[in-house]
Amino acid sequence: xxxxxxxxxxxxxxxxxxxxxxxxxxxxxxxxxxxxxxxxxxxxxxxxxxxxxxxxxxxxxxxxxxxxxxxxxxxxxxxxxxxxxxxxxxxxxxxxxxxxxxxxxxxxxxxxxxxxxxxxxxxxxxxxxxxxxxxxxxxxxxxxxxxxxxxxxxxxxxxxxxxxxxxxxxxxxxxxxxxxxxxxxxxxxxxxxxxxxxxxxxxxxxxxxxxxxxxxxxxxxxxxxxxxxxxxxxxxxxxxxxxxxxxxxxxxxxxxxxxxxxxxxxxxxxxxxxxxxxxxxxxxxxxxxxxxxxxxxxxxxxxxxxxxxxxxxxxxxxxxxxxxxxxxxxxxxxxxxxxxxxxxxxxxxxxxxxxxxxxxxxxxxxxxxxxxxxxxxxxxxxxxxxxxxxxxxxxxxxxxxxxxxxxxxxxxxxxxxxxxxxxxxxx
Numbered sequence: 001x002x003x004x005x006x007x008x009x010x011x012x013x014x015x016x017x018x019x020x021x022x023x024x025x026x027x028x029x030x031x032x033x034x035x036x037x038x039x040x041x042x043x044x045x046x047x048x049x050x051x052x053x054x055x056x057x058x059x060x061x062x063x064x065x066x067x068x069x070x071x072x073x074x075x076x077x078x079x080x081x082x083x084x085x086x087x088x089x090x091x092x093x094x095x096x097x098x099x100x101x102x103x104x105x106x107x108x109x110x111x112x113x114x115x116x117x118x119x120x121x122x123x124x125x126x127x128x129x130x131x132x133x134x135x136x137x138x139x140x141x142x143x144x145x146x147x148x149x150x151x152x153x154x155x156x157x158x159x160x161x162x163x164x165x166x167x168x169x170x171x172x173x174x175x176x177x178x179x180x181x182x183x184x185x186x187x188x189x190x191x192x193x194x195x196x197x198x199x200x201x202x203x204x205x206x207x208x209x210x211x212x213x214x215x216x217x218x219x220x221x222x223x224x225x226x227x228x229x230x231x232x233x234x235x236x237x238x239x240x241x242x243x244x245x246x247x248x249x250x251x252x253x254x255x256x257x258x259x260x261x262x263x264x265x266x267x268x269x270x271x272x273x274x275x276x277x278x279x280x281x282x283x284x285x286x287x288x289x290x291x292x293x294x295x296x297x298x299x300x301x302x303x304x305x306x307x308x309x310x311x312x313x314x315x316x317x318x319x320x321x322x323x324x325x326x327x328x329x330x331x332x333x334x335x336x337x338x339x340x341x342x343x344x345x346x347x348x349x350x351x352x353x354x355x356x357x358x359x360x361x362x363x364x365x366x367x368x369x370x371x372x373x374x375x376x377x378x379x380x381x382x383x384x385x386x387x388x389x390x391x392x393x394x395x396x397x398x399x400x401x402x403x404x405x406x407x408x409x410x411x412x413x414x415x416x417x418x419x420x421x422x423x424x425x426x427x
Contacts, residue, residue, distance in 0.1 A: 022388070045142075045144075046143055050127060050128040050140055053130050053136055054130055057387070060392060065404075068218065068298065069293055069296050069303070074304065074311065077289070078310070078311020078314075078372075079233065080226075080228065080286075081287065081289050081369055081373065082369075083236070083318065083365055084165065084365045087319060088339070088340070088341055088358065089337075091280065092326075092335050092340030094279040094280045095323070095326070095340065096333065097279075099268065099275070099276030100332040102267075102272065102273045103280070105273050106279070107277075107283075110316075111313075114287065117288075118309050118312045121290075122291070122309060124136075124291070129297060131380075132384075133379070134288065134291075135380055147387070151383075151384045154377070154380055155381060155384070158411070159411065162207070162370055162373050162374060165373075166206050167200050167203045169202065169363055169367070172362040207370075214371065214375050214403065215405045216403070218402070221375060225372065231364055232361055235361025239322065239325065239357075243325025243326055247325060251327060252327055261332075261333040267332065284315065286373070287312055289372050289377075290307060291304070293376075293379070326340055329341075339355075342354070378404050378411055379404060395407070
C-alpha cells in the first residue's frame with residue numbers, strides 16, 4: 001500500500017512549517033501554546049509519506065549525514081548495543097527462579113522473538129532509510145501524535161537508562177580492579193536528600209567522553225565501538241571456555257538440594273522456559289538503535305538486513321553458550337542470582353581472579369552499550385526536531401562532522417545531569 005496516498009502534502013508541509021516557527025521567539029511560542037487545541041486537532045493524525053521523510057523533511061537538517069557505514073559496522077553496533085552488563089544478571093535470575101538449565105532454550109526463544117522484531121525494523125529501514133527509527137515509522141503510518149508520544153517515551157527511556165548504566169560502570173570497574181567503587185569513587189553532596197546526594201564523577205566522565213566521540217564522527221565512533229566490542233566478546237568467549245572446562249555436565253540435570261528442588265534439564269517444565277524467555281528478552285534490547293543509523297548506511301538494501309539480523313543471530317549464539325557454560329558450573333539452585341558468573345568462580349579455590357576478568361568484560365560491555373544508545377538517541381532527537389514538535393536547532397547536522405552535534409550535546413548534558421537523580425530509581 002502506498003502510504004503517500006494517506007497524506008496531503010500541503011497540510012503536512014504547513015504543519016511542519018508552523019511548528020518550526022513556534023520556537024522562533026517567546027511571543028511565537030506563547031501564541032502557539034494558546035492555539036494548542038486547534039493545532040492538535042489539525043496535526044494529530046497527519047501522516048507524511050516516505051518520500052517526504054527522505055527529501056523535504058531531511059533537508060531541514062541542512063547538511064546531510066555521511067553515508068559511510070557498511071554491514072560490518074552495523075553488526076558491531078548491534079553487538080555493542082545488546083551485549084552489555086545485563087546478561088550477567090538476567091541469566092542468574094532466569095535460571096534460578098524460572099527455567100533452570102533450560103535457560104539455554106529460553107535464550108533461543110527470546111532470540112527468535114528479537115529476530116522477528118528485527119525483521120520489522122529492517123523492512124522499514126530499507127524502505128525509508130532515515131535516522132528517525134520508530135519515530136519516523138509511526139509518523140508515516142499513524143500520524144504525528146502517535147509518533148510524538150513514542151518519541152518522547154524513547155528519549156526519556158534512553159536518558160534515564162543511560163544514566164543508570166553509566167553509574168553501573170563505576171561498580172563493575174571497581175570489581176575489575178578490586179575496589180569498592182560506590183563508596184570510594186562517588187562524592188557525597190551535603191544538604192541533599194539521601195539517595196540523591198551522590199555524584200558519580202566516573203559516570204559523568206564516561207558520558208562526556210562518549211558525547212565528544214559521537215559528535216566528532218559516526219564512522220570513527222563505529223570503529224571505536226568495534227574495537228571495544230571485539231575485546232568484550234573475547235572476554236565472553238573466555239568465560240564460556242572456562243565454564244565448559246571447569247563445569248560438570250551432571251549439573252545440567254542434578255540440583256544441589258534434590259529434596260527441595262526438582263531435577264532435570266527443565267525442572268519447571270515448559271512454563272518455566274517461557275517465563276525465563278520473557279525475563280532474558282531484556283538482554284536483547286539495543287538492536288532497535290541500529291535502525292536509527294539507516295541514514296548513514298552506504299547501501300541500505302544490503303547492509304541493513306545483514307547488519308541488524310546478523311547481530312541478533314550472533315548475540316543469540318553467544319547468550320546460549322554463556323547460559324550453557326554457567327549451568328555446567330553450578331547446579332541451578334546454587335547459582336547467585338545477582339552475580340551468577342563471578343559468584344560461580346569466587347567459590348572455587350584459586351579461581352577468584354576470574355571474577356575480576358568478568359568485571360572488566362562487563363565494564364567494556366557497558367561502554368559499548370552506552371555508545372550505541374547515545375548514537376541512537378541523538379538521531380531520534382534530531383528527527384523529532386525535523387518534525388517541528390521540538391526546536392529545529394536540535395535537527396541541525398554539522399557540515400564538517402556530518403553528525404547531529406546539537407542533539408548529541410544536549411542529550412549528553414541531560415544524561416550527565418541525570419546520573420545523580422537516577423540513584424534512587426535504579427539503585
